[in-house]
Amino acid sequence: MTRVLLVVTETDDFVNAHLFRRSTAAWCRARGWALDTIAVEASERLERELGPVEMPETGGQTRSLSRADGRRITELIDAAADRGGEYTAALFFGFSGYLLRFLGRGGARRVLVYDAHVLRGIEELARQGGAGAMARLLGGVEVVCPYHEEFGEGYEAIGIGKAQVRFCLQPVDEGYLGGCSGYGDGDGYEGCIAVPGENFRDLEMLAEAVDGLRADVVVAAGGRELPELRGTGLRELPRLTYREYCGLIARAGVVALPVQGENAGLLSLSMAMTMGRAVVITRTRFSEPYVEHKVSGLLVPPRDARALRKALKRLVADAEQRARLGAAARERALPRQSFGALLESLLG
Numbered sequence: 486m487t488r489v490l491l492v493v494t495e496t497d498d499f500v501n502a503h504l505f506r507r508s509t510a511a512w513c514r515a516r517g518w519a520l521d522t523i524a525v526e527a528s529e530r531l532e533r534e535l536g537p538v539e540m541p542e543t544g545g546q547t548r549s550l551s552r553a554d555g556r557r558i559t560e561l562i563d564a565a566a567d568r569g570g571e572y573t574a575a576l577f578f579g580f581s582g583y584l585l586r587f588l589g590r591g592g593a594r595r596v597l598v599y600d601a602h603v604l605r606g607i608e609e610l611a612r613q614g615g616a617g618a619m620a621r622l623l624g625g626v627e628v629v630c631p632y633h634e635e636f637g638e639g640y641e642a643i644g645i646g647k648a649q650v651r652f653c654l655q656p657v658d659e660g661y662l663g664g665c666s667g668y669g670d671g672d673g674y675e676g677c678i679a680v681p682g683e684n685f686r687d688l689e690m691l692a693e694a695v696d697g698l699r700a701d702v703v704v705a706a707g708g709r710e711l712p713e714l715r716g717t718g719l720r721e722l723p724r725l726t727y728r729e730y731c732g733l734i735a736r737a738g739v740v741a742l743p744v745q746g747e748n749a750g751l752l753s754l755s756m757a758m759t760m761g762r763a764v765v766i767t768r769t770r771f772s773e774p775y776v777e778h779k780v781s782g783l784l785v786p787p788r789d790a791r792a793l794r795k796a797l798k799r800l801v802a803d804a805e806q807r808a809r810l811g812a813a814a815r816e817r818a819l820p821r822q823s824f825g826a827l828l829e830s831l832l833g
Contacts, residue, residue: 486519488545489832490565490575490593493524494558494583499531500727501601502578504658506538508824509576511660512832514541521545521572523561525552534728536661558583566590574832588622597627597831620644629831631655632748632771653830654775655751659823662759665731677701677720678797679737681730681757685749687767687788691741692719694793700801702741705733735760738807739800742766743785743793751775758782758818763807765796775822781813 491509495502506524513520520541526532526549540547550558566587569575575593577584579601588596620643628640628650640650680691683706695702705722725733734740740757742750747769754775757764766772768784776782783800785792800807820826 487516487573488519488521488571489513490572491520491522491524491578492562492565492575492583492587493522493578494552494581495525495579495601498601500535503531503535503538504661505578505599505601505824507536507661508658509828510538510540512825512828513545514539517541518573519545521565522547522549523558523565524549525558526550531727534726536664559586562587563590566592569593576831584626585619585622588626592625595627596625597629599827600628600630625649627651627831629653629827631751653827654822655755656822656824656827657752657755657759659759659819659825662731662735662756665728665735665760674703674733674736676738677703677736678739678741678801679733680704680706680719680741680743681734681753682706682742682750685744685746687743687745688719690788690790690793691743693790694743694797695719698794698798698801700797703733703737705730731756731760734762737762739797740764741793741797742772744769744772745787747771755818755822758814759822761811761815763800763810764814765793765800775818776814777817780810781817782810 489509491506493502493506506522510520518541522545538547548561562583563586565575567590569591570593572593574595574597575587577596577598580598584598623644626645626649628645630650631653641647678695678700680686680702686706688704688706691702701720703720703722705725722733734753734757740753740762742754742764744750744767748771750766751771754764754766754772758775758781764776764782765785766776766782767787769787772784776784778784783796785796
């Protein structure tokens, strides 16, 4: 029987780590593969919000531990490495000292790292193993990074060559997002222009672009104080749960992502496209691979309030174009921007 090991010890991004676990379990379950997991548990509230991880019926061991139980996690990593030959692949969510320990004890036939946060944890690894030892251990690892190739320079510094790194579009859990399509009934989001995300959004340009526009513009900025929005007519939401955030995107008529910084807004973009929303985003080297302009969304120049206003005004007035762009966005995203598609390319 084909067996995969999944190790998730990320403690700073429980949401994506948990959704990655869900997607991996679902992918293995659909193929009749066994899956062993070693994972740091999320909070009970977050587990309820994001839903359970349904393991394959073909079996496998699931061990969820507290982040404080480092000794027990180490024991499990050692035991998994000693059985490494049984695994078709070992898949790690992010870099950590546990990865080095696994590799040092022999590892598995294939070891893959999904590097969701671009080299976070590398400094910790260097302190634990030394740069030279780390490079020797990581020489056979395959890395998948959901960003642009320019980030590859950092990998070479730790002995990971260009041939070991695969860059992909930002994946999302399509199954989870599909369950959010009807979430939030009665919340007043229906048909709004949603501006999701708290980091690197050009809200001053947004306020200028929508001034006097006949539309309900809703900004979800993580509960931060946004004094520049006062008096603009924009509706500012308090901090949302992840499910509420998904519900806002699902019920929006248009998703606007006026971003500052070339790699900003990509997760929200993937979510919106997967849920079939009409999207307007700042044109950058990073957003262009996602959106085909005027086919699966609209791209506007950076810091151009006039162009953003024109794009939003056009979409607010044209329901047929919103529907067409949204349908094309979903069709484009599903085979390229889901965890399932990523796992198929890696393990299929």
